[in-house]
Amino acid sequence: MSTPNGMAERGLDAHLVVERGATGTGSFRLDLRLHVAPGETVALLGPNGAGKTTALRALAGLEALSGGQIALNGEILDRPGTRVGRTRAARSESHIDGPPVNNPDTGVRQSSPDAFEQGALKHDEAKRRSNREGIGSSGIRGSSREGAPGQGTGDARSDRWVPPEARRIGVVFQDYLLFPHLTAIDNVAFGPRRRGQGRAESRALAAEWLDRVGLAEFGKRRPKQLSGGQAQRVALARALATDPALLLLDEPLAALDARTRLDTRAELHRHLAGHSGPAIVVTHDPVDALMLADRLVVIENGRAVQEGDAESVTARPRTDYIARLVGLNLYRGKAEGHQIVVGSSTRTASGSATGSGSRSDAASAEPVGEGGAAASPEGPVVLVASDPLEGPAFAAFPPSAVALYPERPDGSPRNTWRATVSGVHRHGDNLRVQLDGPLKAAADVTPAAAAHLRLEPGREVWATVKASEIRTYPA
Amino acid sequence: MRARATLAATAALALASLAACGSGDEAEAGSDGTVTVFAAASLTEAFTEIGDRFEAEHDGVTVEFNFAGSSDLAAQITEGAPADVFASADESNMDKVVEAGAAADPDTFALNQLVIAVPEGNPDGVTGLADLAGLDFAACAEEVPCGSAAQTALGDTGLTPVTYEADVKSTLQKLTLGEVDAALVYRTDAIAAEDEVDAVEFPESAGAVNAYPIAALTDAPSPDLAAEFAAYVLADDAQAVLQAAGFQHP
Amino acid sequence: MPAKRTLRRRRVPAALLAPAAIGLAFLILPLAGLLARAPWAELPARLAEPEMLAALRLSLLTATAATALSLLFGVPIAWLLARGDFPGRSVLRALVTVPLVLPPVVGGVALLLVFGRNGIIGSWLHERFDITIPFTTTAVVLAMTFMSMPFLVVSVEGALRGADLRFEEAAATLGAGRWTVFTHVTLPMVAPGVLAGAVLCWARALGEFGATITFAGNFPGRTQTMPLAVYLALQSDLEAAIVLSLILLAVSVIVLASLRDRWTAAP
Secondary structure, rough: OOOOOHHHHHOOOEEEEEEEEOOOOOOOOEEEEEEEEEOOEEEOOOOOOOOOHHHHHHHOOOOOOOOEEEEEEEEEEOOOOOOOHHHHHHHHHHHHOOOOOOOOOOOOOOOOHHHHHHHHHHHHHHHHHHHHHHHHHHHHHHHHHOOOOOOOOOOOOOOOOHHHHHEEEEEEEEOOOOOOOHHHHHHHHHHHHHHHOOOEEEEEHHHHHHHOOHHHHHOOOOOHOOHHHHHHHHHHHHOOOOOOOEEEEEOOOOOHHHHHHHHHHHHHHHHHHOOOOEEEEEEEEEEHHHHHOOEEEEEOOOOHHHHEOHHHHHOOOOOHHHHHHHHOOEEEEEEEEEEEEEEEEOOOOOOHHHHHOOOOHHHHHOOOOOOOOOOOOOEEEEEEEEEEEEEEEEEEOOOOHHEEEEEOOOOOOOOOEEEEEEEEEOOOOOEEEEEEEOOOOOEOOOOHHHHOOOOOOOOOOEEEEEEHHHHEEEO | HHHHHHHHHHHHHHOOOHHHOOOOHHHHHOOOOEEEEEEEHHHHHHHHHHHHHHHHHOOOOOOEEEEEOOHHHHHHHHHHOOOOOEEEHHHHHHHHHHHHHOOOEEEEEEEEEEEEEEOOOOOOOOHHHHHHOOOOOOEEEOHHHHHHHHHHHOOOOOOOOOOOOOOOHHHHHHHHHOOOOEEEEEEEHHOOOOOEEEEEEOOHHHHHOOEEEEEEEEOOHOOOOOOOHHHHHHHHHHHHHHHOOOOOOO | HHHHHHHHHHHHOHHHHHHHHHHHHHHHHHHHHHHOOOOHHHHHHHHHHHHHHHHHHHHHHHHHHHHHHHHHHHHHHHHHHHHOOOHHHHHHHHHHHHHHHHHHHHHHHHHHHHHOOOOOOHHHHHHHOOOOOOOOOHHHHHHHHHHHHHHHHHHHHHHHOOOOHHHHHHHOOOOOHHHHHHHHHHHOOOHHHHHHHHHHHHHHHHHHHHHHHHHHOHHHHHOOOOOHHHHHHHHHHHHHHHHHHHHHHHHHHHHHHHHHHHHHHHH
């Protein structure tokens, strides 16, 4: 695992490039490098339309790459030829026409009005089908091109395409997509049967898997007769029964209600731990990601913006999206020793009240902080942290670290600023206060304190944060 | 009898549009110079010509025709369609009308004989019924007049057509389309299609001559004109027209 | 909540009820007319007539064969129309539905021009293999297939267009090739549409008259189907025609109803 060679040979080594649409509005480009070791579970986390599902579809072979390659345990599954121009254009063309069959990002259906999804919505049914045809015939295209070796340029590499049915990849789809005309056991037996096992053998294997997911008694039921949690487990059993080299899960828990979700998540975690190959979970739910995955890859706009284990990602968020998910106030600035000069003060903790003035979707469309330090109309704000640092840096602190006062406090807090309350709403047992001003932030206060301060939108307060509460890390 | 009448009522419903054509205005118009003639489809060409001549000889009189299969016409008449004259292609349909009391004392005004229609030039050299052995030939179904005649003519020759067509026109059509080598059709039909087919007379047809009866109807809206037209058809002028079309004098 | 929903579902808007009632009356009254005027006393005698039985058997046999042929060729056509991406697809779709608007007799003539003794294919078959199609039971099946296959194609195409392609993708990830996906996922999932189409197709074939009598002629036991027998009976004997019609109706209703029960009974 320590050598680059070993990385390439075992597990998943992919550089996913999928381009859709001409440049301009409606265009989308996924450019994502993924390395997943055997036994490792990686969560792809990101907002709707970020390209999570596109990445998963490309891995499964339901969508062809426009560039890059997919290698699983050393075998190339998809690699468009590099002799540029013609082949590549022809290859991607059939996919430019239409979006993938299901919503490119499946968390919240068709609700996010970003450019990619708008583009997707414009396409009609026929185009969807033509897209599907493109996928289906990719196998033929690929193999025919394989026959013509890349001559000419030295760095040309041959084209490769392994159709989905020939990839040893198990997929758990968001809506499970259990075949409605088959019983649970036949759903699970479908994969083994297609992979060449006998009828009896497949059914025995399916029964075993159903037993393993705790549904031994439910084999004769049809998908309609299963609860959401049961259907999810059948879908998992179906994917695992093919003994996949790579396991992909698309929003595996999104369709479940909160209670079922809790149980199913724990069980899913158990099965993922038992899976010896690499696994990828696509989700927009940070809790799922944190609970199920060994490592998180945060993608926004088709690119990885942060990667790491759950602890580092949550403790040191590098994007507004993650900061909001984990509930931190996040700022980007320039550190000079203990001081950090921040200008881009739109980063607020999660749960920001709607209409609180901190709508930062536009800002989050770019990697955080690129706006520079002078973005605040009130001028730069200087935060003081206990740990010294030099150069571009992030500063983060939880809303609970913010204390509010009606008057400027006399004490010694180093970070004190005037703020205007722009919103107040419940957050657990406390109230979360959205603060406007030179430093937009969220602060958690007790209801008693809120009453005492008479917090309501428009009220001016003083906010302080102890230097020891501010975590700084290089940007 | 009662059952038959109610059944015919159903038929009249089905043929409502046709019946409507002959009702109302024309019934009224009949009294001031219109005669409505229900005639068998095989009479279309000959009767149209006869009608023109009749109009020419009777100032202010209009002849209106309703050409259809004899059985359809019989059903319409027994259900009270306001017709003046019925000219049937066979006796059984006229009998139905007479039985229903809608006509009395029909006269036979023409005979139609079967011929063997063959493609022009008679490629198979057919000279009589016996030559049909080994050939594919078409005939009418027993249920229609030309079929019962064909059945009689074929008798016990053991010859069987490949198809029993619903009417004489489609029987002939099978020949003109080249699907059969010969067809048993009326001489009148063979003559009407003489550009494409030749007619071969055969003696056995003499025993299966189809008689065409005509009668003025009891409830004719224009009884006088009805009788006059029926008589005209039996007279020489009309007979000449009929014979030119291939009918024989009774 | 569910109680409220069923309540709402049950209430039929009056604006729909009135035309529906009129339409139903229009469809059912002629049938009632036939039933009222039928000479029931003659029925047993008619049922025992060998010609009638031959015509009925031939009708059921040929309509079923035509449905089988329509399934064999029509389902692939429907797939092509629903999923194919090629220029002129809409033209092709329009062409497939031509038999729906073509007067059946014209359809019969058209078939003769192709499969007849002098037809494009028929003459070759005749000379090369001494096969003649017109006036044979094969011709009846061909005429029925020609007239009824569009019903199947249209129905199956609609079902295919409505099918969720993601299930096919799921099957692909489970190792199913395109053909297996079609037979094991697509087809079972559009089965209701296929069955509905097959029923329509069968019913249309059973009632087929014009193209049959033109292309296949009329020969008892060989090409005389029930509708032909009914038509000829109508020439001489109205009562017989009504009896024959009722028998045809009864048999088809029994067949369709029992089939439907079997389908809906399936879990």
